[in-house]
Amino acid sequence: MKQFRIHTNDLVEVLAGKDKGKKGTVKKILRKNDRVLVEGVNMVIRHTKPNPHLxxxxxxxxxxxxxxxxxxxxxxxxxxxxxxxxxRYVEEKGKDGNTKVVKARFCKKCNEIIGQGGKKK
Ligand SMILES: [Zn+2]
Known part of the structure; x- marks a missing residue:
């Protein structure tokens, strides 16, 4: 399985396109086509015709x-x-109290560990 650097609930910045510079939270990752859905970004307005049938x-x-x-x-x-x-591999204490080594993302600028998106500790 492909490993993406970006996870659900991460804060991301748009680097290209009409919403360049906008920041938002990742709502969904579409692994199949390498796309992400970012809250409030790349909004489009769909004009729909009334469909009496439905x-x-x-x-x-x-x-x-x-x-x-x-x-x-x-x-x-x-x-x-x-x-x-x-x-980076860090030691993390699991629910059972045992320490295990997990792969974690870290910021190359400030060296801090970046959490696993929405997962609360
Ligand atoms: Zn940082």
Missing amino acids: QQPGGRIEKEMPLDISNVGLCCPHCLKTVRVGY
Whole structure:
């Protein structure tokens, strides 16, 4: 399985495209086509026609479109900059009290460990 540097609930910055410079939280990772859905970024307005058949009212629907994963950069929650990420093995205490070694991402700028997205400790 491919390992992405970006995980769900990470804060990312858009590096290319019309929303360049915008920051948002990753809502979803579309592994199949290397795309990410970022909250409030790459919004498009869909004009839909009413469809009486499906009882859908027409109108404008705003929705996020996925971005290519290479067009977003991870923001470090410690130094709040878009940074390069490295991997490091750290010791982590599990629920059972045993220490185990896990692979963790770290910020190459401030050297702090970047958490695993939405997972709370
Ligand atoms: Zn940092």
